[in-house]
């Protein structure tokens with residue numbers, strides 16, 4: 001297999017680990033508010049304390065060092081740095097991230113910084129409806145520039161936005177994330193604004209000659225046609241146009257796919273896309289250094305009549321077997337795939353889908369690829385202070401083998417981060433859906449950290465550059 005060196009890391013997000021939600025001058029985010037509304041998250045769980053990483057990051061970094069982790073991807077909480085989103089800067093926030101970055105570097109761990117992992121300052125939601133307004137472009141760019149000023153040079157990898165396709169679709173179509181709307185037109189507007197934010201930040205990064213590499217991470221779900229019948233292949237085409245190519249072309253080609261543009265236009269929901277927008281997007285498409293992808297699962301697509309399945313909410317309690325057909329009437333629907341396995345949350349386990357995705361993205365965009373998340377959410381059992389998570393090891397092994405294979409097939413894969421290093425808060429699924437190499441006993445107020453079997457497995461992955469998975 002390939003000898004090319006991959007950067008082996010693991011990822012987290014501020015709201016899911018930090019806690020200290022109202023400490024040391026941090027402002028409220030839209031998630032701080034959302035979780036307090038009844039019925040929005042699994043059993044009302046929230047990130048007020050989370051894993052208490054804010055106070056315990058040194059202990060967590062020591063565990064990373066012990067493993068030999070090469071990169072730690074974490075996000076900066078915008079309202080911890082600028083409590084109102086614009087204006088006054090919170091020095092305690094700068095100090096926290098500065099110390100975290102220094103501690104990582106002292107321990108030979110590369111910091112990978114995500115600028116936005118969904119915790120928008122609540123005041124910007126109040127002021128101009130957050131992502132629905134173009135005003136966010138200037139405000140976000142100023143926030144990014146503050147991060148470049150304080151952390152630039154020390155940080156070599158920057159991920160501007162985490163999964164803009166997820167936070168806009170769950171926030172504006174499915175009402176499962178804040179602000180809890182169900183409006184396709186708003187979703188398209190919000191998504192367009194994310195593309196402008198991404199582009200504006202890439203431009204600023206390049207014009208200021210900040211050292212390092214920059215991109216954004218899309219949640220990428222490849223789709224197979226359920227059959228070779230032309231109507232199912234047509235459904236696959238429409239899925240790619242309105243979902244995968246819509247999300248990725250705008251960032252990495254600098255334009256939107258034509259069929260989908262025409263379709264949204266005739267529905268009267270296409271946002272205004274000016275020639276200046278397209279110029280900025282083209283600049284970013286040319287200059288972004290990598291494509292970040294978060295890969296968890298694939299989907300299988302079938303013809304969906306005009307009176308067929310519409311978008312459905314999904315399993316958030318881990319009771320397996322709740323898969324429902326879901327889709328856009330007249331375009332496509334996602335159907336059950338009997339040839340693959342599913343997790344307890346009904347997510348398709350499909351390592352081949354990762355290889356397929358990497359090749360597809362490589363063919364279309366010709367840029368280095370950075371896997372910024374991949375992992376298995378599962379129930380873990382603590383027995384005699386041990387966690388035997390062989391199922392997680394199997395999942396990771398199968399995906400890592402595909403990563404190595406992709407390199408042989410010409411993909412420029414530069415990094416692989418698992419989700420996640422420690423267990424953490426799952427946005428909608430509470431603390432019971434676990435992803436980490438390090439178990440956290442959330443029932444114990446001391447939040448003890450316990451290494452799982454997968455900790456030792458990943459240690460070997462890193463030591464052998466993935467060769468132990470073959």
Ligand code: BGP
Nearest residue numbers: 013162163166377426427428433
């Ligand atoms: C991604 C998010 C992560 C993380 C992960 C697992 O979409 O970027 O923040 O939560 O999914 O998802 P979940 O916790 O819903 O299982």
